Amino acid sequence: MTEPKKIGIVSCSGEELPEGTISRIATRIVMDKLKPGLTTTICLPLFLTGGGNEREFAKKHPTITIDGCEKMCAAIATEKYSGKPILSLNVKEILSNDIKNADISRQKMGPDGRKLAHKVAKKIAEKIDHYNSKK
Amino acid sequence: MNSQAKISLVACGGMDKAEGSVTTQITFLLLNQDHKAEIALITIPQLCAGISPYPTMLKTLPVVVIDGCGERCATKIVARNQGRIRIKSLLTKEIQKFKKRPQSQENIGQEGMQLAELVASDIQSQIEDYLKGEHNNGK
Numbered sequence: 469m470t471e472p473k474k475i476g477i478v479s480c481s482g483e484e485l486p487e488g489t490i491s492r493i494a495t496r497i498v499m500d501k502l503k504p505g506l507t508t509t510i511c512l513p514l515f516l517t518g519g520g521n522e523r524e525f526a527k528k529h530p531t532i533t534i535d536g537c538e539k540m541c542a543a544i545a546t547e548k549y550s551g552k553p554i555l556s557l558n559v560k561e562i563l564s565n566d567i568k569n570a571d572i573s574r575q576k577m578g579p580d581g582r583k584l585a586h587k588v589a590k591k592i593a594e595k596i597d598h599y600n601s602k603k
Numbered sequence: 604m605n606s607q608a609k610i611s612l613v614a615c616g617g618m619d620k621a622e623g624s625v626t627t628q629i630t631f632l633l634l635n636q637d638h639k640a641e642i643a644l645i646t647i648p649q650l651c652a653g654i655s656p657y658p659t660m661l662k663t664l665p666v667v668v669i670d671g672c673g674e675r676c677a678t679k680i681v682a683r684n685q686g687r688i689r690i691k692s693l694l695t696k697e698i699q700k701f702k703k704r705p706q707s708q709e710n711i712g713q714e715g716m717q718l719a720e721l722v723a724s725d726i727q728s729q730i731e732d733y734l735k736g737e738h739n740n741g742k
Contacts, residue, residue, distance in 0.1 A: 479618060480648055482616070484649075512616065514674055516648075516676065541648030541651070548651075
């Protein structure tokens with residue numbers, strides 16, 4: 469059995485909305501707690517400028533994009549510079565009504581924000597399991 | 604788009620290093636202060652994905668750039684999109700200047716937060732000076 473390839477997570481770094489902050493936290497939870505060793509983050513600014521090994525990595529490895537909103541900037545940019553992500557998630561869509569009732573801001577997440585980030589992280593982890601089981 | 608905006612802000616939001624987490628905090632601080640209406644945030648993903656109206660906004664307004672590390676991604680992206688950089692900050696230099704070091708990318712810690720506050724305040728003063736100069740030149 470071949471080892472699953474490391475998956476690169478490209479997260480929205482949007483400072484404009486709380487969903488951008490949630491996507492950053494969720495990415496870290498996946499990387500550090502739910503799928504350590506199986507995932508890595510791709511630094512979006514570095515990837516976009518073509519610096520480091522980010523684009524090279526994204527060309528050779530599957531990628532998942534986590535966007536904060538429907539603009540889907542991370543997904544669009546990833547497809548433009550490396551290839552189609554295996555999965556593109558929109559945090560706003562995943563959380564829909566949950567986020568409207570949450571006591572959060574883009575700067576301060578608090579317990580509500582952490583809970584929402586965990587929900588998104590679990591969804592990402594499920595998708596990774598699903599992707600690896602199909603291979 | 605913020606129609607009152609007089610200056611735009613492009614900051615590294617990189618998740619790879621603690622510096623990126625501090626630049627994100629600086630952005631939040633700048634957008635939460637009294638003059639926030641004068642600042643239009645242009646995020647790097649929006650700009651690179653070509654989402655309207657951000658590329659046009661970048662060409663129209665003077666730009667404040669905050670880079671996290673020596674890669675200077677924010678500066679490169681602004682230059683590539685023909686933005687006019689008027690105020691610059693590089694976090695690795697600010698760390699030396701203020702002698703405050705962020706803890707990690709997940710948690711910038713108390714020193715990281717203090718650093719963010721100091722840099723945000725410094726940039727805010729530069730923005731005020733710049734806009735004052737622009738205003739006087741326009742008279």
